[in-house]
Amino acid sequence: MQVEIWSDVVCPWCAIGKRRFEAALERFAHRDEVTVRWRSFELDPGAPQERGGTLVEHLAAKYGTAPEQALGMIRQMSDTAAADGWEFDLEHARGGNTVDAHRLIHLGAEHGIQDAVKERLLRAYVAEREPIGDHAALTRLAVEAGLDEAEVRDVLAGDRFLDEVRADERQAHAYGISGVPFFVVDAKYGVSGAQPADALLQVLETAWAEAHPLQVLTPAGESCADGSCAV
Template sequence: MQVEIWSDVVCPWCAIGKRRFEKALAQFAHRDDVQVRYRSFELDPDAPQERTEDLGEHLAAKYGITTERAEQMHAQMTQTAAADGWDFHFEHAKSGNTFDAHRLLHLAAERGVQDAVKERLFSAYLVEGERIGDPETLVRIGAEAGLDADEARSVLAGLRYGDEVRADEHQARAYGISGVPFYVIDQKYGVSGAQPPEALLEVLTTAWADAHPVSVLTPAGADGDACADGSCAV
């Protein structure tokens, strides 16, 4: 079974959603048969490589709210994330363009370390205040998560995987995805938002049952005797 997850590395709900999906997957009886692939989604494709203003000030201007309200929202998000094992520090966040981070994730997928790189990118931005749009920072982060630094640097110096990022984003529009995280199971079931683990587990179970229906066989000449309501003495 294939699970595709559209998300952005600067999205706090995506980081929380990753934790919750992992909890659901750990409880899923067929977890060893599930392939997970992270897909690209840029929340702000027009962002500069790095913003110089405070993240709270940026969000306040973007959404027409006060800086105090933006800081309250960050505090609420930090509290929510703590329940899922994250220690967010928005006061250190250095937001910027995530296109290169997504290109790095496509390289990571080919090298079999996408989950580790995704996790490291979330931590780098949301916890440690790393410069998420800086190529050299991305090279170091990728190397820490299992990528070859020279290969990562070569990829980010050129245009490699750019088309793959755009293809993911095109597919997101085709699915009608307007917010992340968004989960697509076997290209049939879609789930929006950082749902609780039990809800995600239910979707996984439903998708598995749909893909693996039980066929009831009756051997030739067999009566197939069985108990049913009212047919057996108890």
């Protein structure tokens, strides 16, 4: 079974959704047969490499609300995240363009450590005040996740994996994905948003049952049916 997850590293709900999916997967009986692939989605493709100002100011301007209300939104989200094991520090988050972060996540996939790279970059943004578009920060974080420093620098110096990022984004458009996180199971079942672990587990079980129908290997024998038996 393959699960593809479209998300962005500056998306707090994506971090929450990751934890909820992990909780669902832990309870899934066939978890060892599930392949997870992280797909690229840029919430703000036109963002500068490093955004000035605070997230509170950015949200207040984006939604036309008072800074106090924006701060309340952030704190409410942080409380939600805490229930799923995160310690957010969004008041001091340092946003920016995420295309290079996505390219490094694809590099992680090439080396079999995509989830570790995704986790490290998510945590850097939502909890550690790291400038998510800065190449020096990205290099250090990617190395901490297990990637080779020289290769990371080479990727960031060019446009390697840019085609893969754009392909993910085209597929998201084809699926009609407009918000993240978005989970796609076996290219058939789509789940939008950071759904509870129980809901995600149900989707996994449904997809598995459909892909592995029960095979009856012997002819039908005598049995009881319709709530009655002749005795």
